[in-house]
Amino acid sequence: MKTLLQLFSILAFAVLFTADASIAQERGPGNGASPNAMVSQTVSNKSTITVTYARPGLKGRDMSTLAPSNKVWRTGANESTAITFSTDVMVGGEKIAAGTYSLYTIPGENWTFIINNKLSWGTQYDASQDVARIEAAMTTNDAPFMERFAIYFDELTDNKTHLNLHWGTTKTAVPITIE
Numbered sequence: 001m002k003t004l005l006q007l008f009s010i011l012a013f014a015v016l017f018t019a020d021a022s023i024a025q026e027r028g029p030g031n032g033a034s035p036n037a038m039v040s041q042t043v044s045n046k047s048t049i050t051v052t053y054a055r056p057g058l059k060g061r062d063m064s065t066l067a068p069s070n071k072v073w074r075t076g077a078n079e080s081t082a083i084t085f086s087t088d089v090m091v092g093g094e095k096i097a098a099g100t101y102s103l104y105t106i107p108g109e110n111w112t113f114i115i116n117n118k119l120s121w122g123t124q125y126d127a128s129q130d131v132a133r134i135e136a137a138m139t140t141n142d143a144p145f146m147e148r149f150a151i152y153f154d155e156l157t158d159n160k161t162h163l164n165l166h167w168g169t170t171k172t173a174v175p176i177t178i179e
Contacts, residue, residue, distance in 0.1 A: 033057070034077035041153040043161050044178040046087060051103065051163070053081035055148045063168040069108045072125050075165065076149060080104070080120055090177040091115060091163075092134035101131060105165065111136035111172040113163075136172040137162065143171035 034054040042048045053076035056066060067073040075081040080102035087098050096115055104114040104125055113136065117129040146166045155162040155175075162173040 036078075037151070039151055039153065041156065041161055043156070043176070044159045047089060047178045048084075048086040049089070049153070049161070049163070049176060050084045051081065051151050052084075053103075053149075053151055054078040055150065057148045058168055059147075063170060064107075067105075067107045067167070070106060072114065072127075073105050073107055074123060074125070075103050075105045076151075078121075080116075080118075080124075081151070082119060083115070087178065090179065091132065092137060092174045092176075094132035094134050096132060105172075107170075109139065111139055111165070113174045134174055137174050139170065139172040141170055143169050145169055146171075 034056040036052070037055050038050065038052045040048060040050040056077040058066070081104075082100055083103045084100040085096060085098050089096050089098075092113065094115075100119065102116040102119050102125075104116055106112040106114070113134045115131040115134070116125070117131055118124070118126045120126075143166060146168060149165075149167040152164050152166070153161045154164060155173075159179075160175060160177045162175050164171060164173045
């Protein structure tokens with residue numbers, strides 16, 4: 001009986017430690033230079049998409065120096081941008097299983113969205129963890145000026161929405177469909 005009680009105590013400690021460790025992985029409060037943000041959209045009354053990211057400002061700098069063309073960008077600042085799908089979805093035609101991923105992009109004339117398994121500090125991108133690479137649905141270089149980087153949803157229908165990235169006068173989007 002004593003052995004069973006010790007085993008139960010060890011198991012209870014392990015469960016509590018694991019819960020503590022998962023809380024420690026949540027995004028911190030950020031800093032004033034790039035405050036944290038979260039945006040969420042429910043589609044089809046059964047699937048929720050949530051994006052957590054940091055919002056850097058241009059502050060007179062050129063966007064191409066902060067998010068260089070044809071190079072993987074952390075899609076924000078600080079930790080990697082996290083995107084969570086509560087159900088399986090189609091992102092620009094690629095099937096993505098429910099779960100939490102990092103969202104990276106490759107800016108350029110046509111942007112590429114990268115869904116990646118590794119959640120980390122944003123500069124620790126690991127291409128071997130890519131789940132999908134999706135070409136952007138559209139890129140606009142004459143959008144209204146946006147000082148702070150923003151991620152938002154629009155074009156909402158009963159089973160689809162667009163995930164938008166907007167910074168400076170550049171706006172790009174990728175469709176997300178719920179089956």
